[in-house]
Amino acid sequence: MPRLIYDYTKSELERVSLSPDRFRRKLKKAxxxxxxxxxxxxxxxxxxxxxxxxxxxxxxxxxxxxxxxxC
Incomplete structure (x- = not known):
């Protein structure tokens, strides 16, 4: 199950990578x-x-x- 969270986190970071502010927020959440x-x-x-x-x-x-x- 934790592996799913890790994969989801990577996909979310890829999705928001065009916006450094959103990327930073998602990274802090991770x-x-x-x-x-x-x-x-x-x-x-x-x-x-x-x-x-x-x-x-x-x-x-x-x-x-x-x-x-x-990190």
Whole structure:
């Protein structure tokens, strides 16, 4: 079951990726909903997904500064 939440989170992030503000909100929501090992998977996916999207990478760095060690 938790795997479904992880997959849903990825699809939601992909869907809102055109808006950095919405992406940031969905990412913050994911931090509160996912288990620690799922966050590790999400972090790896985010590095891959935001490779050519610098505006989204900024959202990730902001999240890391808000939640040290979470993402």
């Amino acid at each position: 931090v509160s909903n996912l288990l620690p090992y799922e966050m590790e998977l999400l972090q790896k996916w985010l590095v891959f997904y935001t490779d050519n999207r610098p505006e989204l990478r900024q959202c990730i760095s902001e999240l890391q500064s808000d939640h040290k060690g979470v």
